Amino acid sequence: MYFFLSNLSFMDICYVTSTAPKMLSNFFQEQQTISHVGCAVQFFVFSVMGLSESCLMTAMAYDRYTAICNPLLYSSVMSPTCCIQMVLGSYLAGLSASVFQLCAILQLHFCGPNVIHHFFCDLPQLLLLSCSDTFFVQLLTALLTVMFGILNALIIVVSYCCIVISIMKITSAKGRSKAFNTCASHLTAVSLFYTSSIFVYLSSSSGGSSS
Template sequence: MIGGRNITKITQFILLGFSDFPQITALLFVIFLILYLIALTWNLSLIVLIRMDSYLHTPMYFFLSNLSFIDFCYITSTVPKMLSNFFQEKQTISFVGCIVQYFIFSTMGLTESCLITAMAYDRYAAICNPLLYSSIMSPSLCARMLLGSYTAGLISSLCQICVLLQLHFCGSNVIRHFFCDMPQLLNLSCNDNFFAHVLLVLLTIFFGLTNAFVIMVSYGYIVSSIMKITSAKGRSKAFNTCASHLTTVSLFYSSGIFVYLSSSSGGSSSFDRFASVFYTVVIPMLNPLIYSLRNKEIKDAMNRLQKKATCS
């Protein structure tokens, strides 16, 4: 009983997904399936390639392989359920399933925010202190930075889950989205969720603004160092080593800020759902492509692997 009212405990939610577009259901299913398969293929291939090629056993590719693993888990936390719901009459998800889905989604997203910050520091060390790079980015430091990223993402997600488990849900159990996200769940709760909103603001400040500030400072030093390079070829090479990471950072933060600002009302519009596709599906697919297509070391590694396969 809450506020003198009897509350029926909700044990499952209905994921609306894209069910209000029945005329293009089959087309959407095919598009999302293709995007998902591409994301899985590229991310897993990049992980295998980096592990198999000894020339890629450097801090940069150590972080990149973990970024691919995070993107693999990140997209897998939402898309398979969305695809299975396309042709189901009842697009339901249990309360426990909803909590687990959000936990994985949140953990991977927050961990990625920390990881790309670590990658920015790696680029800073490589360009601003090239002679000391090997000693600065030691294997132990890389491992600690990776562990710190996962720990921060895990603890922050556990805090959110603890808050969600304290909420009571009543009335409508329809989530007007294709996955369980915090804003939608808070809108369905029937008790005071002020603390949950405060927690979201604090996490946004820490993982969003703080990490973005560290990245901006790192690239400020990087640009300053690059401009001191007298050779045009040297400047171009230095810029190219950062272009992929800078593109990933821009896409990650711009899309995340846009989606979560637009979903401040609960993400009930169709536009919010389609915008979230870019954040949850397209970016995990694009990241390995961004790092691979214009990366000479990745291409050389692929050629070496192909030659080994041919010889064997």
């Protein structure tokens, strides 16, 4: 669990670092600008870490499911090798998807005025600025949303349904409390991740302060 949490912390640090420094610097500058390369790099890092974190959340849900529903098999199922493979798989999945998305975006043409009504270079805002046909990028984004967002969220929900059923079968109150505490850190991380993701998406779609 702590191995997954340490990687989750690293992703969150990279996730925030890709946007917060530039956002803070813009607060103290009269002319708020970002280069095309800087915008692409910011979006790429943000996308890689966001998609990777979504996969890692799902891996952590499976880890908690195994720990509570199959405790006797936990050590053999969730071996150090398996944990490393799951984490690397999360990074590779996020990286692969982000590379495809970035390549699609780089094919677009931007005619100006290139004013982003948001605090970072997010995809919905970039699509609004493009004077090219964005259908392929939108289709790709929809597919990635289903794969990394909805599908992962469903897996997490199913995992926790099984976990709750297993916990309710525990006779002692102390045992149920210990099982719930085992899931507390992951549930907190999942809640914060999906809540912040929804907030960022809604704010990006509706528009915010220009940068």
